[in-house]
Amino acid sequence: MSFQPPQRVLMGPGPADVPNRILHALAKPTIGHLDPAFGVLMEEIKQLLRYGFQTKNDLTIPLSAPGSAGMECCFVNLVEPGDTVIVCQNGAFGARMRENVERCGATPVMVMDDWGAAINPQKLEDALKSHPEAKAVALVQAETSTGVLSDVETLCALAHAHDCLTIVDAVTSLGGSELRVDDWKIDAVYSGTQKCLSCPPGLSPVSFSPRAVDVISRRKTKVQSWFLDLNLVMDYWTSDGPRTYHHTAPINALYGLHEALLILQEEGLENAWQRHQTGHEKLCQGLNDIGLELLVKPEDRLPQLNSVLVPSHITDEAALRRRLLDQFNLEIGAGLGELAGKVWRIGLMGHSCRNENIQTCIQALKTVLN
Amino acid sequence: MSFQPPQRVLMGPGPADVPNRILHALAKPTIGHLDPAFGVLMEEIKQLLRYGFQTKNDLTIPLSAPGSAGMECCFVNLVEPGDTVIVCQNGAFGARMRENVERCGATPVMVMDDWGAAINPQKLEDALKSHPEAKAVALVQAETSTGVLSDVETLCALAHAHDCLTIVDAVTSLGGSELRVDDWKIDAVYSGTQKCLSCPPGLSPVSFSPRAVDVISRRKTKVQSWFLDLNLVMDYWTSDGPRTYHHTAPINALYGLHEALLILQEEGLENAWQRHQTGHEKLCQGLNDIGLELLVKPEDRLPQLNSVLVPSHITDEAALRRRLLDQFNLEIGAGLGELAGKVWRIGLMGHSCRNENIQTCIQALKTVLN
Numbered sequence: 001m002s003f004q005p006p007q008r009v010l011m012g013p014g015p016a017d018v019p020n021r022i023l024h025a026l027a028k029p030t031i032g033h034l035d036p037a038f039g040v041l042m043e044e045i046k047q048l049l050r051y052g053f054q055t056k057n058d059l060t061i062p063l064s065a066p067g068s069a070g071m072e073c074c075f076v077n078l079v080e081p082g083d084t085v086i087v088c089q090n091g092a093f094g095a096r097m098r099e100n101v102e103r104c105g106a107t108p109v110m111v112m113d114d115w116g117a118a119i120n121p122q123k124l125e126d127a128l129k130s131h132p133e134a135k136a137v138a139l140v141q142a143e144t145s146t147g148v149l150s151d152v153e154t155l156c157a158l159a160h161a162h163d164c165l166t167i168v169d170a171v172t173s174l175g176g177s178e179l180r181v182d183d184w185k186i187d188a189v190y191s192g193t194q195k196c197l198s199c200p201p202g203l204s205p206v207s208f209s210p211r212a213v214d215v216i217s218r219r220k221t222k223v224q225s226w227f228l229d230l231n232l233v234m235d236y237w238t239s240d241g242p243r244t245y246h247h248t249a250p251i252n253a254l255y256g257l258h259e260a261l262l263i264l265q266e267e268g269l270e271n272a273w274q275r276h277q278t279g280h281e282k283l284c285q286g287l288n289d290i291g292l293e294l295l296v297k298p299e300d301r302l303p304q305l306n307s308v309l310v311p312s313h314i315t316d317e318a319a320l321r322r323r324l325l326d327q328f329n330l331e332i333g334a335g336l337g338e339l340a341g342k343v344w345r346i347g348l349m350g351h352s353c354r355n356e357n358i359q360t361c362i363q364a365l366k367t368v369l370n
Numbered sequence: 371m372s373f374q375p376p377q378r379v380l381m382g383p384g385p386a387d388v389p390n391r392i393l394h395a396l397a398k399p400t401i402g403h404l405d406p407a408f409g410v411l412m413e414e415i416k417q418l419l420r421y422g423f424q425t426k427n428d429l430t431i432p433l434s435a436p437g438s439a440g441m442e443c444c445f446v447n448l449v450e451p452g453d454t455v456i457v458c459q460n461g462a463f464g465a466r467m468r469e470n471v472e473r474c475g476a477t478p479v480m481v482m483d484d485w486g487a488a489i490n491p492q493k494l495e496d497a498l499k500s501h502p503e504a505k506a507v508a509l510v511q512a513e514t515s516t517g518v519l520s521d522v523e524t525l526c527a528l529a530h531a532h533d534c535l536t537i538v539d540a541v542t543s544l545g546g547s548e549l550r551v552d553d554w555k556i557d558a559v560y561s562g563t564q565k566c567l568s569c570p571p572g573l574s575p576v577s578f579s580p581r582a583v584d585v586i587s588r589r590k591t592k593v594q595s596w597f598l599d600l601n602l603v604m605d606y607w608t609s610d611g612p613r614t615y616h617h618t619a620p621i622n623a624l625y626g627l628h629e630a631l632l633i634l635q636e637e638g639l640e641n642a643w644q645r646h647q648t649g650h651e652k653l654c655q656g657l658n659d660i661g662l663e664l665l666v667k668p669e670d671r672l673p674q675l676n677s678v679l680v681p682s683h684i685t686d687e688a689a690l691r692r693r694l695l696d697q698f699n700l701e702i703g704a705g706l707g708e709l710a711g712k713v714w715r716i717g718l719m720g721h722s723c724r725n726e727n728i729q730t731c732i733q734a735l736k737t738v739l740n
Contacts, residue, residue: 002391003411003628005401014618018400021372026622027397030388030570031375032701041373064572065435068617069597076595099596194618200400202434202572202620224594225446226469227439245706247438248564250572251385252396253623258373331402336615 012333013144015194016349025259026252033249048261053207055181060207061237064250067171070190070204073228074167077216081105083135086127088119092145092337097138118300119150128162136165142173145336147307148300153184176276176304187212197260198350202253276303279353286362307343328364382703383514385564386719395629396622403619418631423577425551430577431607434620437541440560440574443598444537447586451475453505456497458489462515462707467508488670489520498532506535512543515706517677518670523554546646546674557582567630568720572623646673649723656732677713698734
């Protein structure tokens, strides 16, 4: 029997609510990936992504796989066996970066901060001084596992002062928080479509600086992944001359991304950032009104992902989330890793960041907590 | 401005025409990837895929990336540095397999057949005898670059007689040609959604035998790809107990795949195979009537991909394909690799394999060739 999904209100760590405009775009007729009309779509997507990332980088494309493949793409292309990479870890995704560095045959140097804290620039500077051999610094701008926003501008400036490349996870920040790839001198950045872009999951927008592209093109060893080898992917997404077949792009998912990026452009990037901030403040006020506290201190909070401490009298937090889902069709996220059972993660991403959602969430929480 | 794709008739090497039922499924409301309702969908997809592959393999899932990632997944999980892998190459995708083996730090032993010929079992047997150290044999059942169907049953039996694992590319065969994963003792198989399943591109159904899973779980080295590491992916798609977060599955694309697999089940697998064979015979008759010849000898032909020799009087075959697209909204494929400029590739995949399409194609070719 055909699958009929329930109509949820998605306020977890992603996916976010997908607007009807985007859902409709997904259902448009499929065309070939070598069709000239598809070439036009690809160029428009690249241009719109450049706006979202605030970059002029030529190599700005959506990878044909989810954000975790975007992360891997950055590492396997920029890192070679024997390299040293400084990884700032303050949650689950920094740990995943470490895994990626190790699987490239390189050595990770970890800069550790607590889950729930922002990355400490002083610790990064210390690591840079102790490891002059480091080739790159990797860090997460918006830690979805904790709800923390780190200061990418400062951290990247430190990395560049020590001649390191910068790799930034912007999965949950693109379209939701200030992100300026060129001004902040980010060399490699990856994101996902199912957070503040309000698309279904499945694609990973990435952007690479000319310096990063130069490093990739002068590698001594082949990229260990054929599918993610940017030397090949670039020729598929090229604007100059005929495109070289690499894989088959996910046509209909790209219709959705194109529509999502149009919506972002129509709203305006700064307006979208502000909407997330305003929504976050309203949510915090509402949570406060019903006696709930946030994990993260105010100055480090990520507007689009709010980690709420599970009240001590709740013995089965999973049952409570299940009740929100069953009774209110409301999804909020569980804690991840060392925060499992200790926090709920309330997402305000993209189309999910609306007053009606905030009200629904507060009312539903109030009901199930009483 | 919103993108409005043209309404094409897709008779190239994929994607195929996508039925409205599948397009509508893509546009259903997005739910979370940890929603209990999504867990139900995942189980149904696994069960339907087992039918399509004719297997009882527990590890039968759609990977969250296109077929080329499916290929890479098989190699990076089963192959370790220092291994020897026999690769049968009779077209573009065998060459890509070689690339994958090399990027795993392993040694490929190539069994070469001409582009347009089927894989020669005698050559494989010779290679197996010369390379008793070989761990696996990799081969393409349906070479989309040439339109050749090879005898997987015979080839896999040879491989197993020499105690090798078998890795089979079924990108263009799943749902279109006889494929019996269990009966033929295939250890690892990957496919794509945009061929005979008539979905948009973007996912790669894969299946692994218990023997393959055992090899993967006993690796000495970590899988070089975090995203494609089946030791992790398995825990995300598990049927037993709670699923472990790995990446975020492409929810809406999976709605489409589920619908496509229902359509296949409703038609019946054997009926689908027969429909492709019948369509192929009609197409060949029609091509013959207008004086066109096929590259591949009749007994090796792949029904769903027909390589047609470009007549010698055509000096600009690309212009002719462009005319088919502009005047008839008909897409046929160009030749790839060493067949570029020499053949056209006419696909009859899934929903594209219909009498009306065959007639449209023959009429359009007749018009532009006169």
